[in-house]
Amino acid sequence: MTLDGPKAWSALRPGETTTDRPISADATVQFIGTIGAPWASAQDCPKQGDAAGGPICFIELVPHLAPTLSGLRPGARLQLLYWLHLARRDLLLQSPRSDGNLRGTFALRSPLRPNPIASSLVRLIDIDGPVLSVRGLDCVDGTPLLDIKPEFGHLTGVAA
Amino acid sequence: MTLDGPKAWSALRPGETTTDRPISADATVQFIGTIGAPWASAQDCPKQGDAAGGPICFIELVPHLAPTLSGLRPGARLQLLYWLHLARRDLLLQSPRSDGNLRGTFALRSPLRPNPIASSLVRLIDIDGPVLSVRGLDCVDGTPLLDIKPEFGHLTGVAA
16 A cells, blocks of 8 residues: 555555555656635645635745736636645556445546546636735645646637 | 657647746655547547546556545546646746737646646546546546545535
């Protein structure tokens, strides 16, 4: 069993299956900022963010990356990618509702996955220097940020 | 100027700005599979995938992760995250149309970004053991895969 981060997100539930293969380190990611959110632990987080009515969260970008925000405007819809640093990475089959109904990790949007990268769509409320305020996040306070992308183009990638 | 991968995706255009800070290695990602696509170079790739009419691409999952696909069905819409291994990571301001109209990297969905992770929505056509066929990708043949997520829940994260 391989854990990543200071602790496993959760203990195993009945039937959940893990791999004992080590996690290969094929490329490195850099944290571009940190998310400030009102949830202190994974258990406190909502299942999914709410870009309309959810609480405002703050993103503090690494200062030298501030020029990368040029062209972003309040009101924009953004896709954020972030690194779920507390999540275990070894689950093959999961039972999210603890009901013994097992599904493969890639048939779920569970935070527990080989590469614990979350993707959420948020509303940009304001920009103040290297600090962005957004609605729509769902993660633990202190979660590292990986990427900010404008939403456009993404939702039209699949015909309805 | 810091390059990542065997070569830069492209040369700099007029006005484009880079950082000379080294890329920090804050976490590691593991490649969970490889994408087979009909495009041999970045210049050949479409700007965006087409999940309805685009060509079929193949994903060959790392064999020991095959159980993670349990519960996925042909016809499903999936979000894929993949690692743009040829992309340079040091651009702060970019001019995608070479018109001198500069925007920050995070105001663009350009492949050239601090963490070159692409996100596309695709249609799952078939599953054959550890091989998935999908429509909707836009990347170079041999691109490493990072994650497969069902689409559900993602598009409803932002109120229309």
